[in-house]
Amino acid sequence: MSGIPPISTLLAFEAVARRRSFAVAASELHLTASAVSHQISRLEAQLGVRLFVRSAHGVRLSVAGETYQRRVSGALMALSSATDDLRQGNSNSLFVHSAPSIASLWLMPRLRAFAQEHPEISLNLSAAHTPSDFALGQADVDIRYGVPQWPDLIVEPLFEETVLPLASPSFIREHKLAKPEQLFALPLIQSNVSVVQWPDWFSRFADRRSPDVFAVRFDRAQMALDAATLGLGIALESSTIAAAHIADKKLRPVFPQAMAIVVKGHFVVYPERHAKRPAVEAFVEWIHREAAKTSSAW
Secondary structure (H helix, E strand, O other), X not given: OOOOOOHXXXXXXXXXXXXXXXXXXXXXXXXXXXXXXXXXHHHHHHHOOXXXXXXXXXXXXXXXXXXXXXXXXXXXXXXXXXXXXXXXXXXXXXXXXXXXXXXXXXXXXXXXXXXXXXXXXXXXXXXXOOOOOHHHOOOOEEEEEOOOOOXXXXXXXXXXXXXXXXXXXXXXXXXXXXXXHHHHXXXXXXXXXXXXXXXXXXXXXXXXXXXXXXXXXXXXXXXXXHHHHOOOOEEEEEOOOOHHHHHOOOOEEOOOHHHOEXXXXXXXXXXXXXXXXHHHHHHHHXXXXXXXXXXXXX
């Protein structure tokens, strides 16, 4: 591992990337701005790429810098947590990474049950669209969303989801929604990361192709659902992920369940070398039990 930059250099890079300022990062690290700038220059020279774009308006990450930041930040977080656990005498930590919307809307409400069932496990949860890098030790388990194309990993589906148009009750009443063709004249909310897109739904349940213009676009399901509750339009989302919105009567399906697309979009993913870790075994067994309850509820 001789090619790894010094930890002080990586800490300087992470601070500048997060703060978008050499001066602010220097203050946080108790260094001079010049010292931080020299560390970044040495790092860029070692890597052979430009990590930051400097201008009169400040500093921003390059494309390569953004990719490097995601991986370095995850690795530094893992190091920090491992150090804290060692200081506190906790040797049974579990690092779970997750896609954002399932983390906040489905997993978080259930974590208390896991903590009560396994008080001996110290759970660390992070969320981002970018999958964790198991080679860097960023996570023990990843809950991923999308098409399962992850070779050399154990990939286990969590549950089937019904994806269908959802809107606020007042929006449905106002527009007297009864058939798919009405949606062409109404604002549609686009969820850019969804495995089911509006063209998929319209091609199955309407006699016209999907419109190309959307009222608003979001990069995560939670934002699309929140927009629909506020009356911004109709969201095409999973009723599983939207379960709390539906239970609270903030949203409801626009059409009957027969006009839904059933998919398996969320997966528990981990390397085979993690499979026999007691904390991983406990979490995977628990989350499958929770997923089975979810499936039976829909």
